[in-house]
Amino acid sequence: MEKIKTGDGSYTFINPKYKEVYHSVSGAEEEAIKKYVEPTEITKLAKKGHIKILDVCFGIGYNSAAAIDAILKSNPKCKIEILGLEIDNNLFDAMDELTPVFKSYKYVKKAKNGFFENNNLSIKIVFGDAKKTIKDVKEEFDVCFFDPFSPRKQPEMWEEQFIKDVGSKIKKGGVLSTYSCATHVRINLVRAGFKVKDGPSIGRRAPSTIATKDF
Numbered sequence: 001m002e003k004i005k006t007g008d009g010s011y012t013f014i015n016p017k018y019k020e021v022y023h024s025v026s027g028a029e030e031e032a033i034k035k036y037v038e039p040t041e042i043t044k045l046a047k048k049g050h051i052k053i054l055d056v057c058f059g060i061g062y063n064s065a066a067a068i069d070a071i072l073k074s075n076p077k078c079k080i081e082i083l084g085l086e087i088d089n090n091l092f093d094a095m096d097e098l099t100p101v102f103k104s105y106k107y108v109k110k111a112k113n114g115f116f117e118n119n120n121l122s123i124k125i126v127f128g129d130a131k132k133t134i135k136d137v138k139e140e141f142d143v144c145f146f147d148p149f150s151p152r153k154q155p156e157m158w159e160e161q162f163i164k165d166v167g168s169k170i171k172k173g174g175v176l177s178t179y180s181c182a183t184h185v186r187i188n189l190v191r192a193g194f195k196v197k198d199g200p201s202i203g204r205r206a207p208s209t210i211a212t213k214d215f
Contacts, residue, residue, distance in 0.1 A: 001094050007203070010100050013060065018149045022059045024179075026203025029100055031179070032066040034202045039210045040143045040175045042067055046074035051081070054141040054169055056130055056148070057157065058084030060095055061108035063145040068104035068121065079120045083137065084111075085130040131162050140171045146178040151185060160188040167192030167213065176211040185209065 001013040008027030015022065024031040045051050051071060055064050064082050071078050092112040098105070110116040111123040126133045130148075144166060148157035156162070158180070167189070170176060177199060178185070186196045189211045199208030 003097060011098055013094060015149065018153045020149045020153055023062055024203040028062060029066070029102070031202055032062040034200050035179050035208045036063045036145045036147070036177045037066045037070050039199045039208070040177050042070050042143060043074035045142055046071040046078045049075065049077065050079045051143065052139065052141045053080070053082045054137075054144040054166070055082060055084040056144060056146045056166060058086035058125060059147060060091060060098060061105065062100060062102065063147060064123065065100065065102035065105040065108045067143075067145075068107065069102050072104070077120065080122070082123045083141070084123065084125045085133055086125055086127055087129055089127040131156065131165070134162070134165045134169065137169050140169055140174075142171055142174050144170055144174065144176040146176050151180060151182050158182070158185050158188065160191055163188040164192040167194060170213045172213050172215060174213045176213070177208065178211075179208045181206050181209050
């Protein structure tokens with residue numbers, strides 16, 4: 001995969017199949033923090049002492065690494081459980097080339113074989129088609145990072161049924177964050193039981209989307 005430098009000095013990759021980057025070219029690290037971690041108010045949740053995160057289309061792991069950093073800074077004793085869904089099990093080999101600012105990225109890399117556990121942190125990666133693997137997920141989550149490639153390039157990941165399947169794994173009051181504000185995406189989120197609002201605009205004019213599970 002081709003590695004590229006983004007606007008904040010961090011690096012990401014271009015996916016050869018979809019011809020899209022795993023994070024915004026305006027700043028890969030910035031996007032993870034500003035579009036996913038901060039809008040879901042993870043630091044407030046950390047005060048409760050236990051957070052469960054569903055990372056749909058885990059990719060190169062920046063979103064989860066940024067979340068772990070923020071949580072542990074807010075509450076070093078917080079128990080963190082992350083479940084990542086990812087189709088490409090070759091990404092972890094490529095991740096060896098990356099050295100982002102996130103201190104917890106070293107833990108993400110150690111989940112290469114599908115699982116890492118250390119003290120109060122556990123990271124589990126389920127490899128395969130997320131539209132299928134989501135059906136086997138039994139637990140519920142406080143936060144969801146929803147980060148497929150664009151609806152134009154990967155429309156199947158934004159379909160109503162898949163979003164409903166993801167939504168069924170989010171606790172009432174839980175929060176989903178995604179970079180897309182496409183009308184049909186927001187309609188599908190509403191149909192899945194979410195209340196939607198604009199998230200931050202980072203690297204483009206359009207806002208991202210923050211969705212709170214309503215029922």
